[in-house]
Amino acid sequence: MVKSHVKVWVRTRPSAQPFDGLKVQADGKSVAINFPKTSEGGQVHNQLEGLAFKFDGVLDGASQEDVYASCANEVVDSVLAGYNGTMFCYGQTGAGKTYTMSGEAQQYSRRGIIARAIHQIFQEIDARVDRQYTVKVSYLEIYNEVLYDLLADNPALSGELHVLEENHTTFVKGLAVKEVRSQEEALSMFFQGDAVRSISAHALNASSTRSHCIFTLHLEMRPSGESSERAVHAKLNLVDLAGSERTKKTGVTGQALKEANFINKSLTFLEQTVNALSRKEGHVPFRQTKLTSVLRDALGGNCKTVMVANVWGEAAHLEETVSTLRFASRVKLIETDAFVTESNDPSLLVRRYERQIKELKAELAMRDTLSGRGHISYGDLSDAELRELALLVKRFLSGEADVDELPADTLKRVKETFGQMQLAYQALRSELQQELAKEAAQRAAGTASAQDTASGMGPSPADQATVGDDDLERSTGFHVGQAPAGARPMTGTRENDAGPPGTAHSASRPRTPATAGSARPPTSIIDKNAAFLRFKRAIAEGQELNEEVKERQAQLKQARQALKGATFAVNAAKRDIDSLADAVEAKKGAQGTGDSGDVIDDEECQLIQSLKAVKLAYRREFDQVKELRTTLDGCIQSAADAQQALLEAFNGWYAANGGSTTAGMAITEGGADELDPGEEFDRMEMERIMATDPESASFVAAKKQIRRKQHGRR
Numbered sequence: 001m002v003k004s005h006v007k008v009w010v011r012t013r014p015s016a017q018p019f020d021g022l023k024v025q026a027d028g029k030s031v032a033i034n035f036p037k038t039s040e041g042g043q044v045h046n047q048l049e050g051l052a053f054k055f056d057g058v059l060d061g062a063s064q065e066d067v068y069a070s071c072a073n074e075v076v077d078s079v080l081a082g083y084n085g086t087m088f089c090y091g092q093t094g095a096g097k098t099y100t101m102s103g104e105a106q107q108y109s110r111r112g113i114i115a116r117a118i119h120q121i122f123q124e125i126d127a128r129v130d131r132q133y134t135v136k137v138s139y140l141e142i143y144n145e146v147l148y149d150l151l152a153d154n155p156a157l158s159g160e161l162h163v164l165e166e167n168h169t170t171f172v173k174g175l176a177v178k179e180v181r182s183q184e185e186a187l188s189m190f191f192q193g194d195a196v197r198s199i200s201a202h203a204l205n206a207s208s209t210r211s212h213c214i215f216t217l218h219l220e221m222r223p224s225g226e227s228s229e230r231a232v233h234a235k236l237n238l239v240d241l242a243g244s245e246r247t248k249k250t251g252v253t254g255q256a257l258k259e260a261n262f263i264n265k266s267l268t269f270l271e272q273t274v275n276a277l278s279r280k281e282g283h284v285p286f287r288q289t290k291l292t293s294v295l296r297d298a299l300g301g302n303c304k305t306v307m308v309a310n311v312w313g314e315a316a317h318l319e320e321t322v323s324t325l326r327f328a329s330r331v332k333l334i335e336t337d338a339f340v341t342e343s344n345d346p347s348l349l350v351r352r353y354e355r356q357i358k359e360l361k362a363e364l365a366m367r368d369t370l371s372g373r374g375h376i377s378y379g380d381l382s383d384a385e386l387r388e389l390a391l392l393v394k395r396f397l398s399g400e401a402d403v404d405e406l407p408a409d410t411l412k413r414v415k416e417t418f419g420q421m422q423l424a425y426q427a428l429r430s431e432l433q434q435e436l437a438k439e440a441a442q443r444a445a446g447t448a449s450a451q452d453t454a455s456g457m458g459p460s461p462a463d464q465a466t467v468g469d470d471d472l473e474r475s476t477g478f479h480v481g482q483a484p485a486g487a488r489p490m491t492g493t494r495e496n497d498a499g500p501p502g503t504a505h506s507a508s509r510p511r512t513p514a515t516a517g518s519a520r521p522p523t524s525i526i527d528k529n530a531a532f533l534r535f536k537r538a539i540a541e542g543q544e545l546n547e548e549v550k551e552r553q554a555q556l557k558q559a560r561q562a563l564k565g566a567t568f569a570v571n572a573a574k575r576d577i578d579s580l581a582d583a584v585e586a587k588k589g590a591q592g593t594g595d596s597g598d599v600i601d602d603e604e605c606q607l608i609q610s611l612k613a614v615k616l617a618y619r620r621e622f623d624q625v626k627e628l629r630t631t632l633d634g635c636i637q638s639a640a641d642a643q644q645a646l647l648e649a650f651n652g653w654y655a656a657n658g659g660s661t662t663a664g665m666a667i668t669e670g671g672a673d674e675l676d677p678g679e680e681f682d683r684m685e686m687e688r689i690m691a692t693d694p695e696s697a698s699f700v701a702a703k704k705q706i707r708r709k710q711h712g713r714r
């Protein structure tokens with residue numbers, strides 16, 4: 001942070017009738033004013049004979065070039081070094097503020113500070129190959145306490161700007177900040193804005209500017225290339241204030257009087273602000289007016305600031321000159337704290353983080369390989385993996401897979417497993433509710449038409465839907481039991497009520513694998529499972545596809561084993577490397593570090609050669625692990641594809657044979673295949689029991705289980 005006082009320079013406007021009581025001292029920094037005597041020989045000014053002021057410099061009769069070199073050049077250098085800078089011209093109407101800041105547009109030699117600053121900035125940009133710059137410009141006008149954007153397409157309609165405060169700094173919300181790529185572009189922006197500035201003829205100035213204007217150059221600088229995501233931001237505010245005037249003296253009326261009142265009021269607030277700052281008061285009334293709000297940083301914040309006090313050194317303007325110099329001497333007391341503002345470029349930061357993630361993943365993969373976990377993937381599960389997991393969860397729920405088979409290698413897989421369980425649970429609950437409702441409805445209808453049934457007119461018991469079917473139980477792992485009389489489906493607990501449409505894939509919800517998703521309509525799951533069995537066993541297409549599934553699953557198993565073997569070999573090689581490296585170190589230690597340290601004996605030479613060989617073997621094994629990992633991925637996909645093909649073919653066949661393609665189906669991979677004719681008979685028997693005498697279902701089921709165990713023993 002650089003603490004500095006605001007630098008103040010005084011510039012005198014050339015005059016044909018200079019006031020001889022105004023003297024610039026030999027040091028080039030001080031001004032002395034000797035007040036004239038009244039006709040009666042008294043003092044005109046508060047009984048004072050004179051006043052003396054000292055500034056950073058007095059520019060008397062100085063050319064535009066000299067003015068720039070003396071007081072502007074240094075600020076612009078600071079801005080190019082990353083500090084904010086502000087230059088402002090203050091003085092009475094007609095004292096030469098606009099001439100100093102903007103100059104005379106028609107004459108190049110008389111161009112002002114703005115044009116010269118633009119030139120200096122672009123000259124520096126052209127000369128620096130080690131830095132990249134982005135330059136933007138804005139042009140703000142404060143006229144009668146309203147903010148206007150002089151670079152807006154229609155500046156007259158741009159009065160919707162607001163000064164906002166953020167982190168003790170202010171900015172104008174809505175002000176256009178336009179990028180310029182060359183000196184020409186920046187200058188044409190400046191001229192374009194200048195052309196729409198509020199100018200009107202005045203008694204003291206034929207082309208008086210009736211507003212405060214701030215032309216700002218916004219710079220963003222960073223080292224060339226992509227090496228750094230840090231960027232430095234700096235602003236250069238070039239401010240041309242409207243001129244103060246004594247309206248009684250100038251006799252302005254109408255619009256000019258209104259403008260003068262606004263100008264004087266805002267300059268009075270500026271003076272109050274400067275007074276508070278110079279006296280280091282606790283409260284500084286920045287917010288009293290737009291001007292002080294906008295100049296907040298320049299006056300007491302993060303900025304290097306220079307003021308040019310323009311004076312019109314004629315006897316007629318003595319009072320205004322004294323007032324300007326008094327104000328200037330107070331401004332000189334103000335301290336600012338300038339510091340370089342750095343920010344991070346988000347796009348470059350993202351690239352750096354991506355690089356880091358890649359490196360960390362590689363590191364993790366290496367560690368996993370070394371610890372025998374080379375097959376683990378930390379990324380999102382592919383659709384094939386998701387389908388495989390859904391099948392595994394279903395097998396687990398139906399009791400066909402052991403809990404040890406569930407993945408526990410990464411948190412992602414564990415979470416996904418729970419997600420799949422949640423999906424399966426919701427689907428089952430929905431199906432069961434529907435089955436229960438159907439059953440209850442049928443029972444109610446059965447009571448009502450008992451007469452019809454007795455006379456053989458109702459549906460046969462075997463045709464009725466069942467609850468607690470053994471196959472269902474087997475496929476889900478849940479015991480359904482018996483629906484209580486009068487059971488009704490629960491409301492508001494359907495699968496679809498789990499969330500609004502489209503939320504099923506949100507981060508907090510389990511992802512639905514392509515073959516296992518979608519809400520299921522009330523169709524008999526048992527019938528469809530039985531049909532699936534038939535399709536795989538008795539239908540040629542189903543048999544063929546089922547064989548394919550089995551073959552690919554066998555390949556998958558083989559690929560897993562191969563990967564396991566290769567991982568084991570890598571670990572063995574790593575262990576060999578470690579022990580050989582230890583042996584080499586031990587040998588070196590035993591030989592000591594004398595002059596003969598570079599000479600090695602046969603044994604050490606052999607150890608080193610073995611180490612080299614093992615390292616080579618390790619590299620080979622490691623490459624093989626990588627290759628096998630790719631093969632395994634392919635096998636997972638291929639097995640899932642085969643399963644998918646089987647399901648699709650089955651659905652087609654099922655629909656063609658009168659089944660509903662939307663009916664839910666518990667895929668009992670392998671398990672359902674194991675139903676023998678006896679079990680098939682059991683299942684049919686259970687269906688019949690549930691239809692005729694549901695209360696005996698538990699009894700029958702228990703018997704059946706015993707039968708199954710006996711069958712297993714056989």
Ligand SMILES: Nc1ncnc2c1ncn2[C@@H]1O[C@H](COP(=O)(O)OP(=O)(O)OP(=O)(O)O)[C@@H](O)[C@H]1O
Pocket residue numbers: 012013014091092093094095096097098099100202205207208209210241242243244310
């Ligand atoms: N140093 C100077 N050298 C030559 N001409 C000057 C100088 N200073 C001012 N002038 C001339 O004086 C006139 C008034 O100057 P200018 O418009 O810059 O005053 P101002 O302080 O901006 O007034 P206002 O507040 O009314 O806008 C202009 O015609 C300008 O060319």
